Amino acid sequence: QVQLQESGPGLVKPSQTLSLTCAVSGGSISSGGYSWNWIRQAPGKELEWIGYIYYSGRTTYYNPSLKSRIIISMDTSKNRLSLKLSSVTAADTAVYNCASSPLLGDYSSYFDNWGQGTLVTVSS
Amino acid sequence: DIQMTQSPSTLSASVGDRVTITCRASQSISSWLAWYQQKPGKAPKLLIYKSSSLESGVPSRFSGSGSGTEFTLTISSLQPDDFATYYCQQYTSLWTFGQGTKVEIK
Numbered sequence: 001q002v003q004l005q006e007s008g009p010g011l012v013k014p015s016q017t018l019s020l021t022c023a024v025s026g027g028s029i030s031s032g033g034y035s036w037n038w039i040r041q042a043p044g045k046e047l048e049w050i051g052y053i054y055y056s057g058r059t060t061y062y063n064p065s066l067k068s069r070i071i072i073s074m075d076t077s078k079n080r081l082s083l084k085l086s087s088v089t090a091a092d093t094a095v096y097n098c099a100s101s102p103l104l105g106d107y108s109s110y111f112d113n114w115g116q117g118t119l120v121t122v123s124s
Numbered sequence: 125d126i127q128m129t130q131s132p133s134t135l136s137a138s139v140g141d142r143v144t145i146t147c148r149a150s151q152s153i154s155s156w157l158a159w160y161q162q163k164p165g166k167a168p169k170l171l172i173y174k175s176s177s178l179e180s181g182v183p184s185r186f187s188g189s190g191s192g193t194e195f196t197l198t199i200s201s202l203q204p205d206d207f208a209t210y211y212c213q214q215y216t217s218l219w220t221f222g223q224g225t226k227v228e229i230k
Binding site: 037046047048049063064097104107108109110111112113114115116117 | 156158160165166167168169170173174179211213215218219220221222223224
C-alpha cells in the first residue's frame with residue numbers, strides 16, 4: 001500500500017511562496033500508470049484540485065484558476081513530489097493534500113491514496 | 125467547470141439504518157464518478173470509483189449507482205465506523221468535488 005506524507009511550513013506570509021513536499025513510500029513515483037496530485041481544502045470550503053505531475057515527470061497539468069502561480073515537480077531519487085504556490089494570499093489558507101491517481105488515458109481519474117494533509121496558514 | 129452538488133448536506137441516522145446520499149453533476153459525466161469518506165483529521169478514503177466499482181477492502185455495505193448527471197451512494201446498514209463526511213468527485217473534465225454530506229448520529 002502506497003503511503004504519502006506531506007510536510008512544509010505551517011505559516012507563510014502574504015505575497016511569499018508556499019513550498020510543500022510529499023514523501024511517497026511503499027511504491028515508486030516513477031512507476032508507470034499513475035499521476036501525483038495536489039488537492040487542498042480551505043476552511044469551510046470544498047476540496048479543490050490544484051494540479052498533477054505525470055509519473056514520468058515530463059508532464060504537468062494545473063488548475064486553470066491557479067496555473068500562473070503553481071509549479072509541481074518530482075525528485076525520483078528521493079521518491080517525492082513538491083508544490084510551489086507563489087504570491088499567496090489569505091485565500092490560500094487551506095489543508096494541502098497529495099494524492100495518487102490511476103491514469104485514465106493521459107489524465108488523472110479518481111484519487112486512490114492520500115496523504116493526511118498539512119495545514120498552511122497565510123498570515124503576516 | 126462541472127459543478128457537483130450533494131444532498132443532503134447533513135444527515136442524521138442511527139446504527140442499522142439504510143442511508144442514501146445523492147450527487148448531481150451540472151452536466152453529464154457518464155460514469156466517471158468517485159465517492160470518498162473522510163473523518164476529522166484524516167485523509168479522504170476512496171470508497172467507490174466509476175460510479176459503482178467498490179474499492180478493494182471497502183465493506184460491501186457501501187454501494188454506488190447512477191450515470192449521466194445523477195448518482196447515489198448507499199450504505200445498506202449504517203455501522204458506528206461510518207459516521208463521517210462523504211464526498212463525490214467527477215473526473216470527466218478537470219477534477220471537482222461535491223461540498224460534502226456529513227452523516228451524524230441521530
